[in-house]
Structure formats: C-alpha cells, structure tokens
Amino acid sequence: MSRLIYADNAATTQMDIAAFEAMKPFLTNEYGNASQPYAFARKPKKALQDARETIASCIGAAPEEIFFTSGGTESDNWAIKGSALLNAHKHATVTSAFEHHAVLHPCKSLERSGYPVAYMWPSREGYITAEILKEYITSQTYLTSVMFANNEIGTVQPIKELCAVAHENGSLFHTDAVQAVGHIPVDVHDLGTDMLSASAHKFNGPKGVGFLYIRSGLKVMPYSDGGAQEFGLRAGTENVAGIVGMAVALKNNCDALEENARYVEGLEARLARMLDNSGIKYVRNGGKSRLPGLISLSFPDADGEAILHRLDLTGICISTGSACNSKNTEISHVLQAIRLEDNYAKGTVRVSLGKSNTEEDVEALFKALMKIFRA
Numbered sequence: 001m002s003r004l005i006y007a008d009n010a011a012t013t014q015m016d017i018a019a020f021e022a023m024k025p026f027l028t029n030e031y032g033n034a035s036q037p038y039a040f041a042r043k044p045k046k047a048l049q050d051a052r053e054t055i056a057s058c059i060g061a062a063p064e065e066i067f068f069t070s071g072g073t074e075s076d077n078w079a080i081k082g083s084a085l086l087n088a089h090k091h092a093t094v095t096s097a098f099e100h101h102a103v104l105h106p107c108k109s110l111e112r113s114g115y116p117v118a119y120m121w122p123s124r125e126g127y128i129t130a131e132i133l134k135e136y137i138t139s140q141t142y143l144t145s146v147m148f149a150n151n152e153i154g155t156v157q158p159i160k161e162l163c164a165v166a167h168e169n170g171s172l173f174h175t176d177a178v179q180a181v182g183h184i185p186v187d188v189h190d191l192g193t194d195m196l197s198a199s200a201h202k203f204n205g206p207k208g209v210g211f212l213y214i215r216s217g218l219k220v221m222p223y224s225d226g227g228a229q230e231f232g233l234r235a236g237t238e239n240v241a242g243i244v245g246m247a248v249a250l251k252n253n254c255d256a257l258e259e260n261a262r263y264v265e266g267l268e269a270r271l272a273r274m275l276d277n278s279g280i281k282y283v284r285n286g287g288k289s290r291l292p293g294l295i296s297l298s299f300p301d302a303d304g305e306a307i308l309h310r311l312d313l314t315g316i317c318i319s320t321g322s323a324c325n326s327k328n329t330e331i332s333h334v335l336q337a338i339r340l341e342d343n344y345a346k347g348t349v350r351v352s353l354g355k356s357n358t359e360e361d362v363e364a365l366f367k368a369l370m371k372i373f374r375a
C-alpha cells in the first residue's frame with residue numbers, strides 16, 4: 001500500500017497535536033457541566049472563558065462577540081436566518097451564486113418563507129467586486145452575505161470594500177470565513193463585518209465545532225431556545241473539549257500564519273512550475289488574490305472524477321469540481337458561476353495543500369498526474 005498523500009486540506013485538516021492534548025482532560029477527568037455552580041465545574045467554565053478570549057484575540061473581536069457553534073454550517077444558518085427573520089421592514093438578502101451550500105441552502109429556505117434573495121454572479125476570475133454588489137443591493141436589502149474565500153477555487157474576496165458598500169446601503173454584512181480563518185489575516189473590526197462564520201476542522205481543530213462572530217450590539221434571533229448558554233442565544237450544553245481544541249488550534253495557526261502561508265505557497269509554486277514545464281495543457285482557475293495552497297486545475301477534455309479515482313488508487317487525496325451521475329457530468333455551481341467552459345469544467349480538480357504537506361508529496365502528486373496524462 002502506498003503512503004497516504006493528503007492534498008485535500010480545504011475539505012478538512014489534520015488535527016493539531018497540542019489541540020488534541022488540550023482537549024483530553026475535558027473528555028476524561030474534567031467532565032463537569034460548565035453551567036453548574038459547584039467547584040468541580042470551575043475548570044470547564046474557565047476553559048470556555050479562556051477559549052473565547054483566545055479566539056476573539058485571533059480575529060480582533062471582543063470575547064462576548066464569539067458564540068460557539070457546531071461548525072461552519074450552523075454558523076452560516078444562524079447568521080442568515082437569525083438576522084433576516086428579525087427585521088420587520090426589510091426582507092431582502094443578497095448573496096453570491098458561488099457560496100458554499102451552508103449559505104445557499106438557508107437562503108433557499110428564506111425564499112420558501114417569502115423572503116427574496118438575490119444571487120450575485122462573480123466575475124470570471126471568481127470575484128465579487130464592490131461594483132457587482134452595487135448592482136444587486138437595494139434599499140430593501142437587510143443582509144449581504146459574501147464568503148471570505150471560495151472553497152473550490154480559493155479566490156479571496158474584497159470583504160472590507162463589500163462591507164462598506166453594504167453599510168452605505170443600510171444592510172448588515174455577514175461573511176462565511178470558514179476557509180479563511182487560521183490561514184490568512186482576519187480582523188473583524190478592520191473589515192467592519194457584522195457577522196463572521198468559522199469552523200475548527202478547517203484550521204487543524206476538531207470536527208463538529210466552530211463559532212459565529214456577532215458584532216456587539218447586533219440583535220439576532222437565538223439559534224436554539226432552551227438553557228442560557230452562549231449568552232442565551234444558543235442553548236445546549238457546551239462541547240467544552242471541542243471548544244478548547246478549537247482555541248488551541250486557531251492560536252497555533254495564527255501565531256504561524258505568515259510562515260505557514262509562505263511554506264504552502266512555496267509548495268504550490270513548485271507544483272505549478274512542474275506542470276508548466278510538463279507541457280500538459282491546463283488552466284488554473286481564479287485570479288491572483290487566492291488562499292495559500294488552494295489550486296483549482298482544469299484539464300481540457302479530461303474527466304475530473306476519473307482523475308480523482310486514479311489518484312486515490314495511488315493513495316493521493318484531492319477533490320473534483322464535477323461529479324458524474326449515471327447519465328451525465330454535473331458541474332459544480334462554483335465552476336458554473338465563473339462560466340468555465342464545459343470541457344474544462346469537466347476536467348477540474350482541486351488540490352489543497354496544507355502545512356503538513358511536503359515537497360515529496362507535491363512531486364508524487366505531479367508524477368501521478370503525469371502518469372494519467374501521458375498514459
């Protein structure tokens with residue numbers, strides 16, 4: 001069996017060992033319920049407080065602006081439904097056509113309840129610019145939601161400018177920053193965003209835990225009703241171990257943000273150089289402002305799903321942008337939104353390198369691709 005080469009870090013990441021170690025006590029001896037008043041609950045309660053402070057400091061927020069959730073999907077659902085349903089006068093939401101389904105599906109759900117949603121088309125390079133937003137936003141727009149970085153093509157959006165346009169037009173702004181937090185600088189107050197979603201497993205934390213930043217003073221509907229946890233807005237006993245692991249992982253990533261980005265960009269450049277020199281015909285999707293390590297490659301007249309399976313047979317994990325059903329190839333909504341020609345879209349794969357990848361991984365991936373295309 002060949003060595004596993006994991007190049008799908010946009011799907012999930014390897015757990016940070018220090019984060020895992022920090023979680024252990026709260027899964028074993030320190031199992032007290034943080035809401036209880038007795039001494040045995042003090043450690044978990046303090047751990048939650050510390051985690052909230054750590055996470056807040058990593059994104060330039062105040063601790064009381066961090067709300068723990070079960071991950072990116074919950075954070076997105078909460079931000080979108082929880083704010084849109086609250087305003088009696090304005091009902092419209094603007095989002096982009098290439099958001100993750102964790103944003104698109106709650107938007108569809110709003111539409112079914114009679115709340116209009118406009119879906120902005122990005123540029124062919126994969127950007128929602130301020131000019132594009134100005135075409136869609138109206139005086140009825142209550143919420144504008146644009147992802148920080150696209151999970152399929154990696155393009156990083158001009159969030160600060162988009163926030164400014166939203167606010168000038170009286171709209172709140174939310175960003176799904178699931179792919180960005182822990183990988184590129186994120187400062188909520190500098191950006192001016194009202195809400196921001198993040199997920200621990202995308203930055204070397206555990207699965208099933210995340211957070212939603214909600215700007216202080218902003219009113220949103222509770223995500224769940226019940227106990228008084230999360231300032232009375234998200235009822236349910238806290239996942240203390242998960243939250244502790246998330247905070248440690250985020251702090252570690254943020255402390256080494258530039259170093260990690262430079263390292264991963266080096267690997268990425270190496271792969272691009274080898275591909276360019278190989279003579280294999282391909283395009284790289286997305287413009288210049290991109291997440292480090294996320295490479296969306298389209299090979300004309302190839303089959304992305306077949307490439308994925310061929311690589312899988314050699315122990316290499318990547319993703320694709322198209323999936324075959326029994327009748328035809330379904331092209332992802334992201335590739336459709338950037339209007340990629342069908343023959344390129346069908347041959348699209350996403351390689352997402354992370355800090356655990358090595359030069360040997362990149363070389364093995366390149367060699368495996370060569371085998372496929374030279375066969």
Ligand code: PLP
Pocket residue numbers: 010011070071072073074076100102147149150151176178179199200208210
């Ligand atoms: N938003 C984006 C951009 C994502 O990439 C993902 C996960 O792939 C999610 C939301 C959902 O996050 P989670 O898996 O934590 O629910």
